[in-house]
Amino acid sequence: MAVYGDQSSTYRCKNCQNPVAFRSELLSKNYLAKSGQAFLFSHARNIVVGPKQDKSLITGVYTLANIFCIKCGEELGWKYIQAYEAKGKFKEGKFIIERAKIAKE
Numbered sequence: 001m002a003v004y005g006d007q008s009s010t011y012r013c014k015n016c017q018n019p020v021a022f023r024s025e026l027l028s029k030n031y032l033a034k035s036g037q038a039f040l041f042s043h044a045r046n047i048v049v050g051p052k053q054d055k056s057l058i059t060g061v062y063t064l065a066n067i068f069c070i071k072c073g074e075e076l077g078w079k080y081i082q083a084y085e086a087k088g089k090f091k092e093g094k095f096i097i098e099r100a101k102i103a104k105e
C-alpha cells in the first residue's frame, strides 16, 4: 500500500532554495504554463502575491495574481483568486507553480 501525504518532501525555488510548497499539498501535475508543465497546489508559502488581473485561459475566465518568490523575486506561477465559471470554482485560492521554477528536495 502506498503511503500518501509525504510531509518531508518539499518543493523549493530553483533560484534560491526557498521552500514554497510541500508534496502533500500537490493536487495535480496536469497543468500548463508559459514554460511548460505546471503543478496545482492547495497552498504555497514564502511567496508574494502580485496585483489581481483578469485572464482568459483555455479552461475559462479567471481573476489571477502572479506569485513571486519572497526571497529572490522570481516569478513562480499564479494564484487563482476567482473563477467566473462553475467548473473552475474548485481552483479558487489555489496556486499554480511552474515545474521549471522549482526543485523537489
Ligand SMILES: [Zn+2]
Binding pocket: 013, 014, 015, 016, 017, 018, 069, 070, 071, 072, 073, 074
Ligand atoms: Zn527564490
